[in-house]
Amino acid sequence: MSNANGRVYAAVLAGGSGVRMGNPDKPKQFLMMGDKPIVVHTLEKFCVSGFFDRVILLCPETWLRQSQDIINKYCSKHAGQIDVVAGGSVRNETIMNAINHIETKYGADDGTILVTHDAVRPFVTYRVIEENIRAVEKYGACDTVVPATDTIVESANGETISVIPDRRMLYQGQTPQSFKMQHLKKLMLSLSEDEKAILTDACKALVLRGESVALVRGEESNIKITYPQDMRIALALVEGQSC
Ligand SMILES: Nc1ccn([C@@H]2O[C@H](COP(=O)(O)OP(=O)(O)OP(=O)(O)O)[C@@H](O)[C@H]2O)c(=O)n1
Numbered sequence: 001m002s003n004a005n006g007r008v009y010a011a012v013l014a015g016g017s018g019v020r021m022g023n024p025d026k027p028k029q030f031l032m033m034g035d036k037p038i039v040v041h042t043l044e045k046f047c048v049s050g051f052f053d054r055v056i057l058l059c060p061e062t063w064l065r066q067s068q069d070i071i072n073k074y075c076s077k078h079a080g081q082i083d084v085v086a087g088g089s090v091r092n093e094t095i096m097n098a099i100n101h102i103e104t105k106y107g108a109d110d111g112t113i114l115v116t117h118d119a120v121r122p123f124v125t126y127r128v129i130e131e132n133i134r135a136v137e138k139y140g141a142c143d144t145v146v147p148a149t150d151t152i153v154e155s156a157n158g159e160t161i162s163v164i165p166d167r168r169m170l171y172q173g174q175t176p177q178s179f180k181m182q183h184l185k186k187l188m189l190s191l192s193e194d195e196k197a198i199l200t201d202a203c204k205a206l207v208l209r210g211e212s213v214a215l216v217r218g219e220e221s222n223i224k225i226t227y228p229q230d231m232r233i234a235l236a237l238v239e240g241q242s243c
């Protein structure tokens with residue numbers, strides 16, 4: 001589905017190795033969740049939504065062949081919509097690989113929209129995906145967030161509290177994070193090594209340059225599967241969905 005100004009692409013980020021999952025025999029995005037791997041649950045959300053001209057799956061270089069096999073086995077109905085591309089050594093490099101692939105293969109202009117999403121957030125909803133696209137059309141960039149539920153404590157030295165910010169202004173960032181693709185590329189290329197070192201997500205590239213990023217309301221259920229206990233929660237959620 002093209003928007004009024006250009007094309008819309010999804011980058012499903014599956015290039016990580018899942019160290020915090022405790023080094024299972026495969027990166028966590030390829031672990032089974034119910035009847036199919038986590039990454040397939042996520043890809044299906046984007047393919048079925050009908051919002052995208054193309055869905056790009058970024059995976060570790062050593063998993064290119066296996067990723068394609070997984071798609072053919074578990075997601076064959078949508079295989080024609082998905083390009084499998086190698087990710088980079090850090091998450092933002094993976095996003096740059098998606099941008100370079102799209103530019104080279106399909107071309108891009110100022111209206112091209114890129115919706116980036118963690119492969120390990122398989123419970124993203126169609127509402128959130130659609131609101132991301134609408135927010136980029138209106139504001140140029142957006143982040144998906146939920147209000148912070150815990151009190152967030154800041155400590156500069158790791159021993160004592162520096163400040164407890166007003167929770168009413170605090171949110172937890174999720175994905176999707178979505179952008180005018182060419183603008184994101186320009187900003188990413190402008191970052192210094194020091195700036196790259198503090199970039200825990202792509203939205204921060206805009207925030208560092210003083211640019212505004214709109215908020216899209218996320219969902220508590222849009223969890224990121226990071227630790228083994230998240231996997232147990234995810235399995236319970238997917239079982240609940242199939243009941
Ligand atoms: N070089 C990287 C690193 C991460 N990711 C992706 O970014 C998402 C969120 O990252 P995270 O949960 O930190 O995944 P990992 O980097 O795999 O986990 P860890 O930090 O525990 O190794 C994941 O879907 C992961 O595959 C990526 O595409 N490319």
Ligand SMILES: O=P(O)(O)OC[C@@H](O)[C@@H](O)[C@@H](O)CO
Nearest residue numbers: 091118173174175200201224
């Ligand atoms: O720092 P981590 O590697 O856990 O996660 C990096 C990003 O994936 C993360 O910032 C987005 O999912 C938004 O929370």
